[in-house]
Amino acid sequence: MEVSDLKIFHEYKKNKRRGLELVYERYKKYVYSIAYHYSGNKEDALDITQEVFMAVFRAFGSFKEQYSILPWIKKITVNRCLNFLRNRKESISLNQTTEDGDELQDIISSNVTTDGSIVCKDTKKALEAAIQKLPDKQRMAILLRHMKHMKYDEIAETMKLPAGTVKTLIHNGRATLKDNLIKQGVWEV
Amino acid sequence: MIQNIDGDNLKKEMCDKMDTALLQDYLEGTIDTFEKLIVESHLTVCKTCRRELSELKLTFWELGNRNNYEIEYPEELNDISEGLIDKVLGIEEKSLARKVVEIQLNNLRQSKKFIEQIPGAKKTPEIMKKASKSLSKGVAREVKKGLRKIVASK
Numbered sequence: 273m274e275v276s277d278l279k280i281f282h283e284y285k286k287n288k289r290r291g292l293e294l295v296y297e298r299y300k301k302y303v304y305s306i307a308y309h310y311s312g313n314k315e316d317a318l319d320i321t322q323e324v325f326m327a328v329f330r331a332f333g334s335f336k337e338q339y340s341i342l343p344w345i346k347k348i349t350v351n352r353c354l355n356f357l358r359n360r361k362e363s364i365s366l367n368q369t370t371e372d373g374d375e376l377q378d379i380i381s382s383n384v385t386t387d388g389s390i391v392c393k394d395t396k397k398a399l400e401a402a403i404q405k406l407p408d409k410q411r412m413a414i415l416l417r418h419m420k421h422m423k424y425d426e427i428a429e430t431m432k433l434p435a436g437t438v439k440t441l442i443h444n445g446r447a448t449l450k451d452n453l454i455k456q457g458v459w460e461v
Numbered sequence: 462m463i464q465n466i467d468g469d470n471l472k473k474e475m476c477d478k479m480d481t482a483l484l485q486d487y488l489e490g491t492i493d494t495f496e497k498l499i500v501e502s503h504l505t506v507c508k509t510c511r512r513e514l515s516e517l518k519l520t521f522w523e524l525g526n527r528n529n530y531e532i533e534y535p536e537e538l539n540d541i542s543e544g545l546i547d548k549v550l551g552i553e554e555k556s557l558a559r560k561v562v563e564i565q566l567n568n569l570r571q572s573k574k575f576i577e578q579i580p581g582a583k584k585t586p587e588i589m590k591k592a593s594k595s596l597s598k599g600v601a602r603e604v605k606k607g608l609r610k611i612v613a614s615k
Contacts, residue, residue, distance in 0.1 A: 289546055296542040301534060308532050322541050329549040396529045418524040443482040450520040459519050 281337045292329050295341065300325075302342075303349050309415050310353045312404040323352045346420075346430050350412055357408055395458050402452035409433075410445035417442055476509045484514050488521055 275283075275294055284291025300321065307320035327348050335344065403411055412431065416422045424442075428435040453459065479500065486492045487500045504511055523529060576582055 288550060292546045292549070293542060296546075300538055300542070304534060304538055305530065305532060309530065314535055318535065318537055318541070321538065322545065325542065325545050326549070329545055395523060396531075399523050399529050414524070419530045440482075443485055446485060446517070446520055446524070447481050449524070450516050453520065453523065454516065458523075459516075 277341045278337075280341070284332065288333075292332065295328060295332065296325060299328075299341070299345050303345065306349050306415060306420070307353060309400070309403065309419060310412060311357065312400070316356065320349075320352050320356050323356065324349050327352070343426075343430070346416075346422075347432075350416070350430050353412060354408055395453075398453055398456045398458045399449070402449045402456070405452060406445050406448060410441045410448070413438055413441040414445040414449070476507055476513075478503055478507065479510055481513060481517070484510065484517055488514070488517055 280294045304321045308317035416427045428438045
């Protein structure tokens with residue numbers, strides 16, 4: 273059963289453990305879904321989720337009751353996602369394989385055309401793959417806008433970027449996604 | 462503006478009257494009435510931008526489709542919180558071996574309680590003894606009968 277933020281604060285005052293458990297229950301899927309679509313795999317998504325909640329739990333005692341928890345958790349999630357992959361990038365190898373067994377270097381260098389050689393398994397996978405290829409900030413901005421339905425100014429605040437920058441990230445991200453989906457032959461255009 | 466796919470190379474067919482950002486804003490409904498008029502009148506004469514607009518619409522549709530973001534939540538997601546809360550609250554994480562021992566002890570306690578609730582559970586050893594005796598008598602009797610029949614048939 274989902275409980276309100278107010279209930280969480282009350283429970284936390286009575287019993288810290290119970291309060292933190294409720295925070296986790298309420299927001300774990302939200303955090304994990306962003307982390308999963310951002311990182312593109314389960315293991316990284318779980319690591320990011322763990323980092324986010326560690327930060328949330330540590331600071332929860334000083335969080336003021338009059339604010340709602342979600343925007344705060346969003347900020348931490350976005351921040352941890354961006355930092356996580358920034359740190360990981362140094363160790364990424366092009367010989368790394370995807371779940372389907374394709375090597376990254378093959379995917380990057382492949383010339384996929386509409387009339388062509390690759391028929392996508394489905395649109396969902398094609399979109400996931402296209403989102404994964406976006407630069408980090410574009411990817412995050414696109415996910416917050418379209419998956420989490422956030423407004424531009426909310427995204428700007430969450431990502432700590434000017435609204436104009438966020439708009440540009442989203443415009444460019446969509447244009448790149450469109451081209452990528454066409455290349456993958458998702459639509460008959 | 463529009464990008465046509467020509468073999469392996471992307472060949473750009475530009476429309477310098479409008480950029481893709483304006484078309485995206487048009488689709489999102491975030492441009493003012495004047496800009497909207499300009500875009501719409503341009504679309505009536507520019508095939509390239511009409512095509513771009515169609516492709517953007519499809520992209521918006523895919524991005525807005527909730528099914529495209531559905532994921533499976535792994536079991537591990539339910540196991541993360543306990544350790545984190547222990548750490549934050551300053552309780553040392555219990556070792557795995559200790560956890561296993563605790564689970565086993567708990568299972569034993571529960572099993573004992575369960576057995577105690579079974580009707581007649583305390584008389585079980587006695588009943589088992591009686592049952593075993595009756596069984597052996599019954600088997601011996603049937604074996605004898607069988608032998609007699611074999612001998613008679615000869």
